[in-house]
Amino acid sequence: MKILIIEDEFLIAEGVSLTLQSAGHAVTGIAEDLPTALALAGREKPDMAFVDIKLANGSNGLDVARELKAMGIPCVFATGNPPSKTQAGGVGLGYIAKPFSPRVLVQTAAFVAGILSPCAPSAAAPNGFVAL
Amino acid sequence: MPNETDASLARRTVRARAARVSALLLGGLFVGFLLLVVVFTEYRRAIDWVDHTHEVISAVGELQSTLSDTESGQRGYLLLPDPVHLAAYEEGRERSRRLLDSIGMLTADNPVQQDKVKALRALTADRLDQIAGVLRQATSEGLEQALATIREGKGAGTMAAIRRLTATMRAEEDLLLARRSRHATILEVLTIAYGVVFATVTGCLCFSTVRRMERDYQAERAEGEALAATLQENRILLDEVNHRVKNSLQIVASLLRTQAMRHRSDEVRQELLDSSSRVLAIAEVHRRLYGKGAVYDTVELTDLIRSIAENAVPPTGGAEPAMTLAADTPLPAPVDTAVPVAMIVNELLTNSYKHAFPDGRRGRVTVEMAVAGNEVRIDVADDGIGLPAGVASGGGGFGLNTARNLARQLRGRLEIERLTPGTRFLLTFPMKPRAPTQA
Numbered sequence: 001m002k003i004l005i006i007e008d009e010f011l012i013a014e015g016v017s018l019t020l021q022s023a024g025h026a027v028t029g030i031a032e033d034l035p036t037a038l039a040l041a042g043r044e045k046p047d048m049a050f051v052d053i054k055l056a057n058g059s060n061g062l063d064v065a066r067e068l069k070a071m072g073i074p075c076v077f078a079t080g081n082p083p084s085k086t087q088a089g090g091v092g093l094g095y096i097a098k099p100f101s102p103r104v105l106v107q108t109a110a111f112v113a114g115i116l117s118p119c120a121p122s123a124a125a126p127n128g129f130v131a132l
Numbered sequence: 133m134p135n136e137t138d139a140s141l142a143r144r145t146v147r148a149r150a151a152r153v154s155a156l157l158l159g160g161l162f163v164g165f166l167l168l169v170v171v172f173t174e175y176r177r178a179i180d181w182v183d184h185t186h187e188v189i190s191a192v193g194e195l196q197s198t199l200s201d202t203e204s205g206q207r208g209y210l211l212l213p214d215p216v217h218l219a220a221y222e223e224g225r226e227r228s229r230r231l232l233d234s235i236g237m238l239t240a241d242n243p244v245q246q247d248k249v250k251a252l253r254a255l256t257a258d259r260l261d262q263i264a265g266v267l268r269q270a271t272s273e274g275l276e277q278a279l280a281t282i283r284e285g286k287g288a289g290t291m292a293a294i295r296r297l298t299a300t301m302r303a304e305e306d307l308l309l310a311r312r313s314r315h316a317t318i319l320e321v322l323t324i325a326y327g328v329v330f331a332t333v334t335g336c337l338c339f340s341t342v343r344r345m346e347r348d349y350q351a352e353r354a355e356g357e358a359l360a361a362t363l364q365e366n367r368i369l370l371d372e373v374n375h376r377v378k379n380s381l382q383i384v385a386s387l388l389r390t391q392a393m394r395h396r397s398d399e400v401r402q403e404l405l406d407s408s409s410r411v412l413a414i415a416e417v418h419r420r421l422y423g424k425g426a427v428y429d430t431v432e433l434t435d436l437i438r439s440i441a442e443n444a445v446p447p448t449g450g451a452e453p454a455m456t457l458a459a460d461t462p463l464p465a466p467v468d469t470a471v472p473v474a475m476i477v478n479e480l481l482t483n484s485y486k487h488a489f490p491d492g493r494r495g496r497v498t499v500e501m502a503v504a505g506n507e508v509r510i511d512v513a514d515d516g517i518g519l520p521a522g523v524a525s526g527g528g529g530f531g532l533n534t535a536r537n538l539a540r541q542l543r544g545r546l547e548i549e550r551l552t553p554g555t556r557f558l559l560t561f562p563m564k565p566r567a568p569t570q571a
Binding site: 009011012014015016018019022054080081097098099100101102103104127128 | 371374375378379381382383385386387389390393394411412415418419438439442443445446
């Protein structure tokens with residue numbers, strides 16, 4: 001899958017990127033705020049995005065997820081402040097709570113791949129992923 | 133916070149003092165009220181005495197009037213011998229007797245008047261007898277005889293004596309009336325004045341008490357709002373700190389992992405990945421200490437070990453863990469037990485995944501946890517190629533030695549058994565299960 005990472009902490013973003021790449025996914029880019037995320041999403045057309053809630057320059061991950069959903073890009077929140085179902089308002093598939101292990105990250109990507117593509121082997125929702 | 137506590141203490145002291153003063157004032161008000169009742173009662177009694185005196189005066193006047201009517205009856209009979217005039221005499225006689233009894237009762241408290249009543253009774257009886265005698269004479273001996281008796285003047289003399297006596301009685305009662313009326317007036321003024329003062333004092337006291345209570349309530353409310361605001365700030369601060377810690381742990385784990393993946397040396401890469409895994413094991417404990425429904429000093433071991441076991445599996449393949457859990461009841465543990473347990477289980481599992489299945493060998497890793505009394509037993513086993521003999525008997529690398537030291541820290545032990553095939557690590561340690569504290 002082509003995955004967009006939206007995270008303002010570079011060290012976390014890089015770790016996530018390397019983990020997903022080692023699992024065979026393509027990382028289309030790393031964005032730290034809403035404008036960058038939308039620009040990358042428009043240009044690269046990722047299959048999904050991992051989105052942190054607290055972003056740089058006052059951006060909010062919930063707003064990013066709302067915009068990406070409108071572009072047809074599903075999001076999973078990767079955050080230390082998990083949103084409630086009420087807050088998320090149907091804009092994200094679910095969340096994985098920081099600090100998450102590489103295993104949870106990779107299994108969540110596989111789970112989303114299963115949802116998006118009937119051809120891909122479907123995976124069960126991993127422990128550590130909470131659906132919204 | 134100390135300022136708010138001091139203010140509360142000061143207010144409580146003032147309130148206690150005010151309560152004592154209020155109690156004293158209430159006591160005073162009660163006594164004052166009793167006095168008011170006494171004064172009013174005296175006033176009512178004075179009024180009753182005034183009414184009583186009027187009754188005496190009225191009764192005496194009525195007696196005189198009755199005797200006059202009786203005399204009129206006699207005159208009427210002499211002019212016209214009609215039994216109707218006799219009836220007037222009889223009625224007058226009866227009424228006179230009742231009036232004398234009444235005057236006697238009303239003046240029972242007055243010895244001077246009592247003597248006069250006695251004299252009046254005698255004079256009245258004489259007069260009535262005289263009238264009766266004249267009427268009898270008129271009937272039996274004729275009118276002229278009756279008139280002759282009247283002309284003697286005895287009856288007039290008796291009536292004059294009666295008038296003089298009733299006049300002195302009325303004068304006495306008039307004196308009493310004047311005195312009693314004055315007394316009643318004084319008591320009336322006293323009652324009204326006292327009542328006004330009492331009502332004013334009570335009103336002022338109530339007003340000041342209500343105002344004080346209002347001020348007190350406002351101060352308490354303000355303090356409560358300040359405390360609630362402080363509590364909310366602390367909650368926000370705690371949430372922020374928790375978020376920062378989670379982020380920082382993720383950064384450290386991610387940094388180590390990134391560094392590992394960029395390093396050319398396989399040995400260094402593995403060490404860095406192991407370190408990243410250890411950080412994530414500690415992070416699992418932290419995640420359970422803070423957040424919705426969490427308890428700040430207690431971690432549920434069964435769920436923790438399950439997460440550690442799942443996270444230890446390499447993300448891109450490897451043997452899946454099979455985990456057998458302890459009894460159904462959760463096993464809460466203090467945080468200073470949970471951290472070493474998480475580290476040890478993580479070490480043992482990553483050890484198995486790293487060394488037990490080389491060259492793509494498939495296998496199984498099991499984790500079992502059981503509680504017997506106050507002893508916890510965690511069994512990590514694999515069916516891999518097994519540990520070298522030297523390692524099982526006390527050797528090993530940084531990870532295994534760390535696990536042994538942490539087991540000692542738990543006042544437990546770590547036993548290593550070589551299986552056929554595979555290896556078994558048995559961690560046992562004593563623990564008194566803690567009841568979860570309320571969040």
